[in-house]
Amino acid sequence: MRASRLTACLIAALALAGVRAGAEAPQDQVITSLAPAGSSVTIYRAPYGGEGEFNLEWLQGYALITETREVDIPAGRATIRFEGVAAGMMPESAIVTGLPAGVREKNLDADLLSPASLYARSFGRPVTLRRTHGKSGKSSEEPAIIRSGPDGSVILQTKDGFEAANCGPLNEQLVYPELPAGLSPRPTLSVQTDSPAPARARLTLSYLAWGFDWRANYVLRLRPDGRHADMTAWVSLASSDTTSFPDTTAAVVGGKLNFDETRSYDSGNGSGYLTFHCYLSPPQPMSVGMAVPAPPVMMEAADIVMTAAKMERRNDAAAAPVVMQGEDLGDLKLYRMPVTTTVAARAQKQVALFDRKVIAVTPFYSAWLDDGTDEDAALILRTHNKPADGLGIALPGGAARVFAPSGEEFVLIGGEPFTDKAVGETVEIAVAPSPQVHVTGSVTASGPRWRSYRITVTNANPRAITFEGKLRVSDDARLQQPSTKLKRQDGNWLWTVSVPANGRAVLTYRVATPD
Secondary structure, X not given: OHHHHHHHHHHXXXXXXXXXXXXXXXXXXXXXXXOOOXXXXXXXXXXXXXXXOOOOOOOOEEEEEEEEEEEEEOOEEEXXXXXXOXXXXXXXXXXXXXXXXXXXXXXXXXXXXXXXXXXXXXXOOEEEEEXXXXXXXOEEEEEEEEOOOOXXXXXXXXXXXXXXXXXXXXXXXXXXXXXXXXXXXXXXXXXXXXXXXXXXXXXXXXXXXXXXEEEEEEEEEEOOOOOEXXXXXXXXXXXXOOOOEEEEEEEEEEOOOOXXXXXXXOOOOOOOOOOOOOOOOOOOOOEEOOOOOOOOOOOXXXXXXXXXXXXXXXXXXXXXXXXXXEEEEOOEEEEEOOOOEEEOOOEEEEEEEEEEXXXXXXXXXXEEEOOOOEEEEEEEEEEEOOHHXXXXXXXXXXXXXXXXXXXXXXXXXXXXXXXXXXXXXXXXXXXXXXXXXXXXXXXXXXXXXXXXXXXXXXXXXXXXXXXXXXXXXXXXXXXXXXXXXXXXXXXXXXXXXEEOXXXXXXXXXXXXXXX
16 A cells, blocks of 8 residues: 555656646647658668678668658647657658648657666656566565666665665566656657648658668579570668558669768667666576557568569459569669558568560670689670660669579579669670680790780580680780780770680780880
């Protein structure tokens, strides 16, 4: 009975203090928008993103997020709270349109509900200390007041004085009577406005947020003739943010923007874990109970492969994959999904970009040439990004994987990333070094200011192959007496030759240096 009275008195005292404070300094009316009526998420690649798997704990791209919200705005000064925005929001980038009056102030309430923030914001406030006996399972409760910060031991004041919790044989738990003001279970942006009259407004909120990224992935399946291939392109979307955007319009931007900004590792996505240690005995975990609404459950990192994105079904017929549509965006390229999807919290997914059949490819082998060359030549597939060759679509840079037919199956034979390719450009996809084509180089003669070289290419394939070798010649040297005609390409001398099946080709030349 005494414990209940003490708790009631403490809560009543806090409430009375709040009423008096409110009488002295009237607060703005508060209107909360719990969720958007619609949204769009446009993701920009990390400027220096790597290849391979995403690190969902450290995505360095960002997204432009646009939300529409229906809000009843009262007359006079008011604070409008937009709950459920991205935790990685850059508040300085936020733009709100549709208000009857302009925005006076905007704030990102990034102090999210977590065990650590709940404890820290409850300093000096009453809580209930619940003790559970391990053997009997019986529990007892008594009122207490938090007297320490979240770092170190839990110091509580009870009717018996000050004590360090979790230092005995009992399992101890804190139960909070209410959620401290300003502590939100979801990321929240608040704006202050002053409307001359009440109104029902349809607001648009746009902002940039960190913690997103995307990559392109290509799958090439060679046809039996080796000179044609089918290409499927996928876009992988990734979010490390704690907010999900269901039924959103998703898009990605290809190309690199002139935009750079530094940020700390923890960009608002921290876990808020709370660990207390008793300094009088071996450390033991202390649970923190909350008699307040729990925050939304965060999704673990997961691969969600959308092999067909959303399917459109007509008369129960087989559905085709929904692919992203390319649009010009100045010198950049925008790829938009024609149907809504979900950009889930701390997750990634794949969406089909396109699927092209019978693309013309030219296989050849390549290597850099000098007197120290002793390596396998790389197999490369070359195509031209134009409709005549089966493409003619902007290709965002990404990783390529090449598969070759083996009976009724396809076997991975290699692949490497390539950079962005505009329509009309030449596309070269390096597959892998081939042990069937080997290149060696040697010095055959030398003088005071010249050297003669011999390059030999051997082909162990049962078919003729095309070889392209690039000569390493310094800018101040002169190439003399090549055994065959060479041409210049990208500032280098290029030797192109057909090497017969199970045969070889030889190039000899001399390089002279100035006096």
